[in-house]
Amino acid sequence: MTENSSAATELAVPTLGELLDGAVVVSLPMRVRFRGITSREVLLLRGPAGYGEFAPFPEYDDAESAAWLRSAVEAAWLGPPTALRATVPINATVPAVDAARVPEILARFPGARTAKVKVAERGQALADDLARVAAVREHVEHVRVDANGGWTVGEATAALAALTADGPLQYAEQPCATVPELVEVRRRLAQQAAASGGLPVPVAADESIRRAEDPLRVVRAGGADVAVVKVAPLGGMRALLRLADELSRHGVPVVVSSALDSAVGIGAGLAAAAALPDSGYASGLGTGGFFEADVAPPRVVTGGSLAAAVVAPDPERLAALRATPERAHWWLARLARCHELLRTS
Numbered sequence: 001m002t003e004n005s006s007a008a009t010e011l012a013v014p015t016l017g018e019l020l021d022g023a024v025v026v027s028l029p030m031r032v033r034f035r036g037i038t039s040r041e042v043l044l045l046r047g048p049a050g051y052g053e054f055a056p057f058p059e060y061d062d063a064e065s066a067a068w069l070r071s072a073v074e075a076a077w078l079g080p081p082t083a084l085r086a087t088v089p090i091n092a093t094v095p096a097v098d099a100a101r102v103p104e105i106l107a108r109f110p111g112a113r114t115a116k117v118k119v120a121e122r123g124q125a126l127a128d129d130l131a132r133v134a135a136v137r138e139h140v141e142h143v144r145v146d147a148n149g150g151w152t153v154g155e156a157t158a159a160l161a162a163l164t165a166d167g168p169l170q171y172a173e174q175p176c177a178t179v180p181e182l183v184e185v186r187r188r189l190a191q192q193a194a195a196s197g198g199l200p201v202p203v204a205a206d207e208s209i210r211r212a213e214d215p216l217r218v219v220r221a222g223g224a225d226v227a228v229v230k231v232a233p234l235g236g237m238r239a240l241l242r243l244a245d246e247l248s249r250h251g252v253p254v255v256v257s258s259a260l261d262s263a264v265g266i267g268a269g270l271a272a273a274a275a276l277p278d279s280g281y282a283s284g285l286g287t288g289g290f291f292e293a294d295v296a297p298p299r300v301v302t303g304g305s306l307a308a309a310v311v312a313p314d315p316e317r318l319a320a321l322r323a324t325p326e327r328a329h330w331w332l333a334r335l336a337r338c339h340e341l342l343r344t345s
């Protein structure tokens, strides 16, 4: 284990009073619907090493959310691990928008050579995905898709055959919901590729890692070629680095991505990505542009990369973005419950 990945295990859990001192809840309006939401609520913590972000999605239970709190505490009480790189290449993220909106979305990621396109959106048809991916291919060299587990095994193999008719896919992220389905999709894709003499579409796991009790299970089972890893759900930057270490022993590269984080959480993602050698895959950390307003000035994408720097929120922005008292109360109660779980675990 490296020095970078061992320190978090020694981090003591602060008291609830320490967490509450400087805690602020904000609601960030979004430019485009993503993950079914149009505003993103985030609780920020302030500690001796900086700021941390506690923002498990509202439907996550306390046990799952406690990992997000561990991550926020690490950022604010311990700070980032040692960086190996100053900048991190990012991918453009294309929500399940109409194909006509693709150029406008891609324009927010200047210089990005990779795009991740959302597919299998509920209420849409494969034709919508085909049109969106075709529109992206006109502008970007490497294209990946993310189905968020929305396909059955049969739908996944059929959709991926159609989506690769006019060009390759870098990978298909979480084509199906469960680990056995991912294993089966990989098997069928390999079979189809062998029959046609081509290469199978690689499969990436996201939810099967982010929401799993054992994030390595999907890889041990043979369900993933690539691992999408996110700082907060994994319990912090150093936990992510530890997992990346184990995954590399299985020959599986990681793609550090955002959990629709504010500028503070993106800072932790960038720090984790910068503490890893370049895997050759762009990171999914360019989602700051989805917000109409953020807690710090927007990061600038230059040549398809972001500087790997953490930021402090701007007090005026925090004041302007404050959540309603009712929502703040809900978040602070959740913080207290998750703190109790961390303290007693």
Ligand SMILES: O=C(O)CCC(=O)C1=CC=C[C@@H](O)[C@@H]1C(=O)O
Binding pocket: 035, 091, 092, 093, 116, 146, 148, 206, 257, 258, 259, 260, 283, 284, 285, 286, 287
């Ligand atoms: O990976 C990216 O390009 C951006 C991050 C991203 O797509 C996501 C962030 C947060 C929640 C998820 O639904 C979504 C994902 O599934 O990867």
Ligand SMILES: [Mg+2]
Binding pocket: 146, 148, 173, 174, 206, 207, 228
């Ligand atoms: Mg995903």
